[in-house]
């Protein structure tokens with residue numbers, strides 16, 4: 001896969017004209033101080049013929065409508081037919097955060113106006129309450145800006161990363177997919193956590209560069225579980241960019257839980273949905289305890305020796321934020337109805353690939369690119385799965401299933417075999433018989449007392465079947481070529 005710019009997106013986005021520099025809003029006017037409660041302007045109230053743009057905050061517009069900044073952005077060649085209005089948080093040049101409504105207008109332009117605080121046919125939308133520190137540092141777009149195609153935007157993100165972060169190309173691409181997915185976290189079924197290892201300075205460059213290209217980024221240092229609960233995560237849905245070399249068990253559990261939408265967490269007075277995209281730097285080469293089923297690992301630094309630019313400037317950040325806002329607006333419904341499916345991976349990896357691919361709009365080839373990048377991740381995930389405690393115990397039990405002839409096996413024998421397998425794998429940990437008994441019970445394999453020799457399993461047909469089914473699910477290697485349960489005859 002190559003990062004070319006010469007691709008023309010399907011008729012939907014083809015020919016999207018690049019915006020002229022004047023199309024950028026210049027912030028609100030110094031005089032009028034429009035309110036975020038201002039009414040949505042009907043299209044008829046807009047000046048111009050639909051092809052030019054009314055600058056954000058023009059005083060005439062303000063005096064005409066007292067509705068605050070309004071912009072109409074020509075979108076010649078862009079098919080707006082499937083696009084529905086959305087409300088978004090926007091930051092004005094004076095630092096104020098407002099809700100802004102984006103709506104298609106007569107299939108030839110996008111109107112961008114102050115929101116009434118309600119989405120059309122939708123729930124009310126407000127600026128979520130947040131602490132002054134968060135309010136000041138939250139990075140937001142200023143106005144939508146045309147972006148070309150998904151692939152052009154992707155390439156621009158990858159180039160930005162190349163300029164600022166010591167990151168090999170495959171990782172750069174993976175991070176670019178992830179960054180684009182953060183713009184659709186509200187409509188994706190999951191948002192994988194980006195877990196970063198490597199040098200602290202390289203990780204710092206990555207996190208600070210991601211500020212430009214993620215939706216609603218917040219840089220956090222030393223965040224604790226209490227910090228996270230205090231943020232309006234549910235309503236704001238920020239992208240958390242965290243430096244947390246020391247993750248407590250509680251944090252790990254909380255972070256793992258926040259990968260999928262829908263779960264509520266108590267934040268003291270109230271409950272809120274605890275879900276948002278996250279990129280977490282966990283240290284030099286720390287083995288992260290975050291579940292690999294929910295995360296993608298990236299190693300920064302390494303052997304790259306050339307020097308890298310300082311993090312992107314404010315102008316560059318705004319430019320990316322504005323283009324990505326338009327991308328979200330135009331692509332959101334297509335992401336919702338995405339039918340991008342991935343097979344051949346472990347189910348968890350497929351889910352990650354589908355989420356990242358769905359965020360690439362109108363470009364099936366580029367969508368597929370993410371599956372190539374996740375191959376290594378999938379292999380790693382298989383190994384981890386089968387080398388975890390459940391996997392080791394199943395490997396041991398499968399061995400006994402193949403050895404015993406309809407007899408029984410004691411739990412201590414399974415433990416001995418499991419420990420032999422672990423030490424063959426170079427692992428030092430030892431499993432007690434008690435622990436193995438727990439693992440078996442959790443897997444639905446119930447031991448019983450077998451005379452004076454202690455507890456064990458009777459290797460009957462049912463146990464054989466169950467062990468094989470679980471072994472398959474845990475990617476336990478099939479070591480017995482003659483076993484018909486390991487290698488069922490293929491149905492014609």
Ligand SMILES: [Zn+2]
Pocket residue numbers: 402468480483484485486487
């Ligand atoms: Zn078998």
